[in-house]
Amino acid sequence: MRYVRPIDFDTAEITGANGYKGKILYSGESCVLIATQVPPGARGPRNHIHPQDQLYYVIDGEVTLKLGNEVRTASTGSAVLIPAGVPHHNWNDGDTPEMHLEVLAPGNVGLQPGIQFTESTESGGLPFAVVSPTNRTIQLDGGMKMAPLVSRRSGSNSALIYQADLPAGGVGPDLHIHEFDQFYLILEGTLGVQVGFTEYTVSPRHLVVLPAGVPHKQWNAGDGVERHITIITPEPEHPSSDLAPWDIAVEAIAAKHHRGDATAPTSQSADR
Numbered sequence: 001m002r003y004v005r006p007i008d009f010d011t012a013e014i015t016g017a018n019g020y021k022g023k024i025l026y027s028g029e030s031c032v033l034i035a036t037q038v039p040p041g042a043r044g045p046r047n048h049i050h051p052q053d054q055l056y057y058v059i060d061g062e063v064t065l066k067l068g069n070e071v072r073t074a075s076t077g078s079a080v081l082i083p084a085g086v087p088h089h090n091w092n093d094g095d096t097p098e099m100h101l102e103v104l105a106p107g108n109v110g111l112q113p114g115i116q117f118t119e120s121t122e123s124g125g126l127p128f129a130v131v132s133p134t135n136r137t138i139q140l141d142g143g144m145k146m147a148p149l150v151s152r153r154s155g156s157n158s159a160l161i162y163q164a165d166l167p168a169g170g171v172g173p174d175l176h177i178h179e180f181d182q183f184y185l186i187l188e189g190t191l192g193v194q195v196g197f198t199e200y201t202v203s204p205r206h207l208v209v210l211p212a213g214v215p216h217k218q219w220n221a222g223d224g225v226e227r228h229i230t231i232i233t234p235e236p237e238h239p240s241s242d243l244a245p246w247d248i249a250v251e252a253i254a255a256k257h258h259r260g261d262a263t264a265p266t267s268q269s270a271d272r
Contacts, residue, residue, distance in 0.1 A: 001211065003193075003198075003200070003209050003210070004193075004206055005026070005206065005209065006206050007023055007035040007206070007207070009021045009023055009037050012037075017043070018039055018042035018043075019037070019039040020036075020044060021036070023035045025207045026183065026207065027107060027108075028107050029107050030105060030106055030107055030180070030233035031103055031105040031106065031107045031158075031159060031181065031233040032102075032103075032105075033207065033231070034104075035059075035207075036100050036102055037097065037098075037099050038090070038097070038098045038100075039092060039097050040092050040094060040095050040096065041092060042092050043089070043090070043091040043092075044090040044091065045115065045117070047066070047088070047117065047118055047120075047121070048115050048117045048118060049085050049115075049118055050084055050104060050115060051084055051085075052106055052107075053081070053104070053156060053158045054082040054084075054104050055080060055102070055159055056079065056080035056082075056090075056101070056103075057078075057101045057149070057229055058077065058078050058100045059099045059100055059101060059187070060076055060096075060097065061075075061076065061092065061094060061096050061097055061098030061099060062076070062092075062093075062098060063091075063092065064090065064092070064093045065080065065090045066088060066090075066121075067087075067088050068086055068087060068088075068123030069121040072130045073130075074100075074130045074132075075132070077132070077163070078133065078149075079149040080131070081128055081130075081131065081156050083126040083127065085126060086123045087118050087121055088128075101185055103159050103161070105159040106158055106233070107233075129154060131150055131154065133149070133163065136148070142166075142170055143166060143167045143169070143170030144164055144165065144166050146164050147165075148161075148162045149161045149162055149229075151235060152235055157235070158233060158234050159231060159233045159235065160231070160232040161230070161231055161232075162229065163228075163229050163230075164228055164229070164230055165225055165226070165227050166189075166191070166226040166227075168220055168224060169220060170226070171219040171220070172217055172219065173217060175194065175215050175217045175251070176216070176247040176249050177213050177216075177248050178213075178232075178247065178248070179213075179236070180212055180233060180246075181209075181212050182230065182231070182232050183207055183233075184202075184207070184208040184218070184230055184231075185206075185207050185228055185231070186202050186203060186206050186207075186226075186227075187228055188204060188224075189222045189225055189226030189227060190203055190221045190226060191220065191221060191226050191228060192219045192220070192221035193217070193218050194215075194216060194217050195214060195215070196214060201221050202221075
């Protein structure tokens with residue numbers, strides 16, 4: 001398992017006209033994660049639907065989408081919820097490159113996500129949405145701030161996305177595991193992550209993959225604020241509580257850690 005994966009469009013598995021590229025970062029039972037690059041004037045696949053929910057997180061630029069029969073735009077830092085069965089397609093109407101992360105959940109076997117082309121523009125009344133960043137944040141121990149973007153409350157039953165900020169010296173929870181898959185996409189700063197007994201220093205444009213049951217913890221490894229988005233698939237049906245916490249604490253049984261560096265595509269990954 002490679003726990004740290006760079007966004008490398010030179011090895012993109014999905015290509016289209018005018019420089020459109022998609023890099024599959026993860027494909028598993030809980031979700032498929034694809035980093036997508038859309039140069040000015042480029043378009044994604046023509047109008048289509050998926051058998052699973054799809055979410056976008058806009059990393060750079062502005063994406064234009066037709067959702068059902070409505071045209072919407074989503075700017076940097078925004079999230080888009082596209083429920084299963086809603087016809088849609090996207091393009092870049094601006095003059096700067098646009099990049100977004102696509103989350104299809106639940107996942108599927110194989111590289112290509114399920115896609116069915118259609119001429120229909122009927123959404124069937126399903127609640128698609130574009131969610132912009134807000135000032136609603138949750139302050140956690142260790143200095144971390146969380147800003148929810150897409151969750152069960154907004155109609156996403158298969159994935160949760162929130163933005164997390166760690167100040168200099170900030171830390172996340174002690175070593176723990178989850179019963180769900182979790183992913184970090186680093187946006188700004190430098191994140192330190194321990195996965196099992198290996199430590200990584202992770203720079204922007206890298207995805208951290210944390211499968212269910214794998215011990216991990218995180219901290220700010222730089223001098224400024226570190227920012228990343230967290231994807232959880234699926235979001236648990238009940239909020240975290242003392243009786244049923246999402247973070248299940250574990251103890252390390254070895255004092256010595258291996259060190260990995262994820263600041264470049266050639267860095268070490270944990271394949272053990």
